[in-house]
Each structure stands twice: as C-alpha cells, then as structure tokens.
Amino acid sequence: MVAVVFFYIFAIFLVISAVMVISARNPVYAVFFLILAFFNATGLFILLGAEFLAMLLLMVYVGAVMVLFLFVVMMIDIDLKEMSRGFLQYAPIGSLVGIIILAEIIMVVGGFTYDASLITTTAVPIPDVAEISNLEAFGLLLYGEYVFFIELAGIILLVALIGAIILTLKTTNKAHRQDISVQVARNTETAIEMVSVKSGQAFSKNDTIKMNKKG
Amino acid sequence: MPSEMVSQSDFLYILPELTLIVGGLITLLIAGFKGKKSVAMVANFAIALMTIAAIILFFLPQDVMRVFNGLVINDSYSIYMKILTLFGAAATLLMIKNFLESRKLDQPEFIVLVMFAVAGMMFMISANNLLTLYLGIEMQSLSLYILAAFNRSSTKATESGLKYFILGALSSGLLLYGMSFIYGFTGSASYDLIAEHLGNPDGSSSMGVIFGITLMSAGLMFKISAVPFHMWTPDVYEGAPTPVTAFFATAPKIAAMAMLVRILYSPFIDIAKDWQQIVVFVAIASMVLGGFAGIAQRNLKRLMAYSSIAHMGYALVGLSAISNVGGSIQSVILYMSIYLITTLGVFACILGMKRSGDSFEKISDLAGMWRNHPVIAVSLTIFMFSLTGMPPLAGFLAKWEVFSVAVNEGLWVMVVVGVLASVVSAYYYLRIVKVIYFDESKEKFDPMSIELKLVLGFATLFTIIFTIFPSSLRELAQHAAQSLN
Numbered sequence: 017m018v019a020v021v022f023f024y025i026f027a028i029f030l031v032i033s034a035v036m037v038i039s040a041r042n043p044v045y046a047v048f049f050l051i052l053a054f055f056n057a058t059g060l061f062i063l064l065g066a067e068f069l070a071m072l073l074l075m076v077y078v079g080a081v082m083v084l085f086l087f088v089v090m091m092i093d094i095d096l097k098e099m100s101r102g103f104l105q106y107a108p109i110g111s112l113v114g115i116i117i118l119a120e121i122i123m124v125v126g127g128f129t130y131d132a133s134l135i136t137t138t139a140v141p142i143p144d145v146a147e148i149s150n151l152e153a154f155g156l157l158l159y160g161e162y163v164f165f166i167e168l169a170g171i172i173l174l175v176a177l178i179g180a181i182i183l184t185l186k187t188t189n190k191a192h193r194q195d196i197s198v199q200v201a202r203n204t205e206t207a208i209e210m211v212s213v214k215s216g217q218a219f220s221k222n223d224t225i226k227m228n229k230k231g
Numbered sequence: 232m233p234s235e236m237v238s239q240s241d242f243l244y245i246l247p248e249l250t251l252i253v254g255g256l257i258t259l260l261i262a263g264f265k266g267k268k269s270v271a272m273v274a275n276f277a278i279a280l281m282t283i284a285a286i287i288l289f290f291l292p293q294d295v296m297r298v299f300n301g302l303v304i305n306d307s308y309s310i311y312m313k314i315l316t317l318f319g320a321a322a323t324l325l326m327i328k329n330f331l332e333s334r335k336l337d338q339p340e341f342i343v344l345v346m347f348a349v350a351g352m353m354f355m356i357s358a359n360n361l362l363t364l365y366l367g368i369e370m371q372s373l374s375l376y377i378l379a380a381f382n383r384s385s386t387k388a389t390e391s392g393l394k395y396f397i398l399g400a401l402s403s404g405l406l407l408y409g410m411s412f413i414y415g416f417t418g419s420a421s422y423d424l425i426a427e428h429l430g431n432p433d434g435s436s437s438m439g440v441i442f443g444i445t446l447m448s449a450g451l452m453f454k455i456s457a458v459p460f461h462m463w464t465p466d467v468y469e470g471a472p473t474p475v476t477a478f479f480a481t482a483p484k485i486a487a488m489a490m491l492v493r494i495l496y497s498p499f500i501d502i503a504k505d506w507q508q509i510v511v512f513v514a515i516a517s518m519v520l521g522g523f524a525g526i527a528q529r530n531l532k533r534l535m536a537y538s539s540i541a542h543m544g545y546a547l548v549g550l551s552a553i554s555n556v557g558g559s560i561q562s563v564i565l566y567m568s569i570y571l572i573t574t575l576g577v578f579a580c581i582l583g584m585k586r587s588g589d590s591f592e593k594i595s596d597l598a599g600m601w602r603n604h605p606v607i608a609v610s611l612t613i614f615m616f617s618l619t620g621m622p623p624l625a626g627f628l629a630k631w632e633v634f635s636v637a638v639n640e641g642l643w644v645m646v647v648v649g650v651l652a653s654v655v656s657a658y659y660y661l662r663i664v665k666v667i668y669f670d671e672s673k674e675k676f677d678p679m680s681i682e683l684k685l686v687l688g689f690a691t692l693f694t695i696i697f698t699i700f701p702s703s704l705r706e707l708a709q710h711a712a713q714s715l716n
Contacts, residue, residue: 120442121442123438124412124438124439124442161300162300162302162362163237163299164237164299164300164302164303164363165302165362165363165366168354168363168366168367168370169366171252171347171350171370172366172369172370172373174347175344175347175370175373175374175377176373178259178340178343178344178377179344179373179374179376179377182338182340182377182381183377183380183381183383
C-alpha cells in the first residue's frame with residue numbers, strides 16, 4: 017500500500033517536472049526540473065528493487081551530466097525568442113506526428129497480451145534480492161556472460177576520446193611550454209648577459225645583441 | 232544463475248576484428264610519437280592489417296559457430312561479407328592515401344578511426360544479439376561522424392559532420408526504442424531466442440513486436456540511406472572531403488546491408504509477412520527518388536549519393552522476396568558485391584580529377600575527357616553503363632538477379648517501378664557519358680597515381696568480365712546465403 021502511494025507520488029512528480037522541462041521559460045529552470053525528474057525516476061527504480069540502477073542514475077546523470085549541462089546553459093547566451101521563432105510554424109505538423117505516434121503506442125499497449133511464460137524465459141530475469149545483491153548480480157553479468165559488451169563499449173569510448181581531441185585540439189606556437197632539457201642545460205654563460213650601459217643613455221635591446229656578438 | 236565463462240577458443244573467431252583493434256591501438260601510439268610524418272606509413276600498415284584480417288577470415292571454419300555465449304556468430308555469410316567489407320575499406324585506403332595531405336586529413340588518427348570503423352562494421356555483420364548489433368553500429372558510426380568533420384578548417388565538412396551526427400543519433404534512438412519493444416515482447420535480445428519465441432505457433436507475433444521491428448528498421452534503413460531516411464546522404468557526401476566520401480560510399484554500405492539481411496532473415500523470418508511491406512515500400516521509394524532526384528545534380532559526389540540511394544533500393548528489391556530465402560539473400564549479396572566494385576571505380580575517377588593539385592568535382596569538369604584521357608574515359612563510361620544496368624556489364628546481371636527473385640515472388644508492381652526508375656536514372660548516368668565524349672574539351676587532368684590506376688583497372692576488368700564468368704562469385708554468394716537458410 018505504501019509502495020503504491022509512493023509510486024504515484026514519484027510518477028506524478030516525474031511527469032510534471034518533465035512537462036516543466038520543455039515549457040519552462042528560463043533554461044536554467046528547465047535544467048533544474050530535469051534534475052528533479054531524475055530524482056523521481058530514481059525513486060521509481062528504488063521501488064522496483066533496482067537500487068544499483070537508482071544510484072547509477074543519481075551519480076551519472078545528476079552528479080555529472082546535469083552539472084555539465086547547467087554550466088553550458090549558464091555560460092552560453094541563449095536567446096529564447098530566437099529559438100522559439102519557428103515553434104508556431106512547425107507546431108501543427110509536429111503535433112500531428114505526435115498524435116499519430118501516441119495513437120500507435122496506445123494501439124500497441126492496448127493490444128498488449130502479456131505472455132505469462134515471459135517471466136521465466138527472459139534472458140536475464142531479475143534475481144531475488146534475498147539471494148544475491150543487486151550490485152553483485154550486475155557484476156556477474158557484465159563481467160561474466162556479457163564481458164564482450166564491456167570490451168566493445170570500452171573501444172567506443174576510446175573512439176569518442178580520440179574524436180573529442182582531434183576535433184578540438186589546436187597545436188599553436190603561442191603556448192609557452194616548459195622544456196626541461198633546455199632549462200637544465202642552461203649555464204652562467206648562456207643565462208646571464210653582461211651589458212654595459214653608457215651613462216646618460218637608456219638601455220635598449222639592440223645593445224644586448226651587440227654585446228652578445230662581441231663576446 | 233551460473234553464468235558461463237568465455238573460453239579461449241572464442242577469441243579465434245574474432246581474431247580479424249582483434250587484429251584491426253590492436254593494430255589501431257599501435258597506430259595510435261605511433262601517431263603520438265611521430266605525428267603527421269607517419270601518415271603514409273600508417274596507411275600502408277592499415278592496408279596490410281586489413282589484408283591479414285581477410286586472410287584469417289578466409290581460413291576460419293565456415294560452419295555456423297556461436298561464440299561469447301552466443302553474442303557473436305560466425306558462419307560463411309559473415310565471412311563473405313566481412314571479406315567484402317575489408318576489401319572495400321582496403322581498396323579505398325589504397326586510393327585515398329595520397330590525397331590525405333592536400334585535403335588536410337594527414338593526421339595518423341584518420342587511419343586509426345578508419346580501422347576502428349571497419350572493426351565496428353565487422354561486429355555488425357556477425358552480431359547475434361541486439362546489443363552486439365547496437366554496439367557495432369555505434370563503433371562504426373562514431374568513427375564515421377568524426378571522419379566527416381575531420382577537416383576542421385572547412386565549414387562544409389564541419390556542417391556535414393554535425394548533420395550526420397545529429398541525424399545518426401536520432402536514428403540510433405529509434406533503433407534502441409524498437410529494440411526495447413522487441414526485448415519486452417519476446418523476452419530476449421538474442422537472435423536465437425527471438426526466433427524461437429516468434430516461431431512458436433502460440434507465441435505472439437503481437438502488435439508490440441511489429442511496432443518494434445518497424446522502429447528498428449527505421450533505424451537500420453538510415454544506415455543504408457534508403458528513402459525516407461536518406462536526407463543526410465547528399466549533404467554528407469557533398470560536404471565531406473572526397474577521400475572520406477569514397478570511404479562512406481563503399482565499406483559501411485556493405486556492412487549495413489549485411490546486418491539488415493541477417494536481422495530480417497535470422498530472428499524475424501517467422502514474421503516476414505509483416506516486415507515485407509516495409510521493405511517493399513522503402514525499396515520502391517528509394518528507387519524512384521534516386522532515379523528522379525539525380526537528374527538535377529551538377530556535382531558528381533552529390534550525384535553518387537543519389538545513385539547510392541537508388542542502388543540500395545534495388546538491393547532491397549532482392550531482400551523482399553521472402554519465400555525463396557536462399558535465392559533472395561544470394562541476389563542481395565551479389566548486388567552489393569557488384570555495387571562495391573563499380574563504386575570503387577567511379578570514386579577512383581573522381582579522386583583523379585585534379586588539375587595542378589586542385590580537385591574538381593563538377594560533372595562539367597569532365598568535359599571532353601575523351602580527348603585527353605581516353606583510357607580513363609572509357610573506364611568511366613563502362614561504370615556508368617554498368618550503374619544504369621546495361622547488358623552485358625556486371626550491373627545488368629546484378630539487377631537481373633534481384634528482379635528475377637522478385638518476379639518469382641510475384642512482386643510485379645515493384646519490379647515494374649524498378650525498371651522504370653532505372654530507365655529514368657539512365658538519363659543522368661548517360662549525361663556523364665555525353666559530357667565526356669561530346670563536350671568541348673578542357674585542360675588535362677594531372678596524371679593518376681599508380682594506386683588509383685590499380686583500383687580503376689581492377690574495377691573495369693571486373694565490370695566487363697563478370698558477365699562472362701559469373702558462376703564463381705555466384706557460387707560464393709550461394710554458399711554464403713546457405714548459412715542463413
């Protein structure tokens with residue numbers, strides 16, 4: 017009973033905050049509503065007994081992705097009037113597509129005949145929490161049966177890394193890099209310049225060059 | 232729930248992929264130490280590795296073998312398609328390696344990304360699980376997005392990369408959404424278990440599965456650039472640097488078509504009646520749009536984009552003949568092989584269009600080529616006739632195969648539309664021939680590099696000779712098709 021009450025609380029807040037994400041005028045508010053939506057989704061996951069997924073959602077999405085998002089939104093000057101200019105123009109056709117997809121989904125879910133045998137025949141049924149903890153079950157699957165996927169995902173991340181560097185890194189000569197071998201190789205002769213400045217005259221850079229050439 | 236462990240012999244079957252991935256990592260190290268100087272050496276290294284991978288594939292056992300707990304499958308079909316993909320990628324690298332510097336693509340990371348993309352394609356081809364398929368697609372696509380935008384100083388290239396990325400991400404979303412429906416309604420992501428569930432007479436080919444396969448095919452059709460998911464192709468082909476376009480038009484198309492054939496014919500063969508109408512619609516739309524939209528094009532690369540859209544449509548004609556599984560897969564394999572080699576030849580010609588170092592890509596730049604470069608002009612003419620589907624060239628036989636399986640299936644409407652569309656497309660292919668032979672001649676092009684001549688010569692010979700000796704490749708295709716039967 018308590019679980020049902022909490023389910024409806026989380027679900028209603030999730031839907032409301034999701035709607036607010038796309039309807040909020042201030043983009044910073046929209047990001048905060050998205051964070052709220054993630055928190056509510058976390059609650060739903062916990063109700064399902066998937067506490068690891070719940071924590072993952074909090075840490076990865078709220079902890080990392082959304083903070084980054086917030087930074088970007090706050091740093092970029094977004095002109096909302098400019099962005100919503102085409103909104104009315106595309107609204108009819110957009111809502112038509114939306115209504116068609118909604119109707120299709122209702123047809124699918126309406127014709128949903130749940131095959132009772134699916135619970136036992138699913139590839140990986142959710143294990144009993146009393147038997148094995150969520151995290152352990154995940155680990156066994158990911159690093160045992162599905163280790164191949166982990167490796168593939170690793171390569172995909174490497175590709176993303178290479179791409180991010182290739183597309184953004186600029187190698188310019190302007191950067192003042194520290195060259196340790198040059199620094200260590202300095203001695204008194206190369207490091208110190210003796211300049212004799214004539215009295216009554218200012219010191220100019222040309223003098224140094226002349227001095228160096230002489231001695 | 233005891234999970235099975237991976238055995239050592241499993242790695243034998245992904246040795247070709249591992250060769251490319253490990254080679255890519257080594258290349259990355261070389262790139263870090265030697266920088267731009269190493270790009271020519273690294274390109275040769277990549278070609279050598281692809282050859283080695285193809286040789287390993289050739290000697291792998293041909294019978295159906297599932298490895299990594301059934302996540303990856305190895306059979307004669309995957310071996311054939313992988314060798315074809317590797318051939319396409321290696322030939323493209325051979326052609327483009329001298330053009331990297333002038334197009335500001337001369338960083339060894341370019342080659343690394345090509346290698347990872349090819350590895351991803353190979354995983355796509357031998358996927359036996361929806362997740363393997365998805366990860367393979369992402370590995371390939373991410374590399375391709377970066378390759379499209381590789382030349383940062385060109386606004387057009389950056390735009391095409393961004394366009395490709397955003398639309399590609401959308402299609403991945405559709406694909407995943409479809410996969411989640413399939414998983415929800417059949418209870419598994421494994422091809423074998425999905426097939427088992429759908430093959431059950433009382434097991435539902437329910438609305439959910441159909442919804443899932445519709446969304447999934449939308450995502451997959453995007454990868455082969457079939458109508459109505461073709462919008463990105465002309466812009467990306469035109470905007471990306473020509474060497475990158477040459478790569479896009481060859482190996483990724485083979486791999487994407489190979490995975491589409493496997494997923495439709497392996498887990499979803501029992502609901503073939505349901506997906507057949509999707510394939511028929513997409514095939515007709517692609518052939519018609521590819522035929523008509525090519526007419527207005529002035530840019531050769533853009534023209535090749537519409538040409539590839541149309542050719543994917545023709546390949547799908549073969550795919551839609553569902554009652555003759557072996558024959559229809561064989562015709563698709565044959566079609567893709569011939570498409571690959573002809574496209575390689577055409578891109579060898581496009582890459583060779585240089586005058587004192589500057590590249591040209593307009594159709595009008597070909598004017599009077601016949602007088603200055605008779606051999607290349609004749610080759611290009613042969614490719615254009617082959618793409619049109621003129622007998623006795625290879626392209627005719629390819630079209631003949633796909634249309635004849637469709638006729639046997641009784642899909643008359645599609646075949647008639649296809650033949651009419653190919654008549655329409657003859658206009659733009661033959662216009663190129665007209666420009667080559669009858670227009671006022673322009674300046675000479677720079678002499679072609681030996682690699683370009685090699686690929687061009689091979690493609691020309693293949694296109695001419697294939698009709699005389701079609702049996703050997705046809706037997707190979709038949710052998711490959713049998714393993715999916």
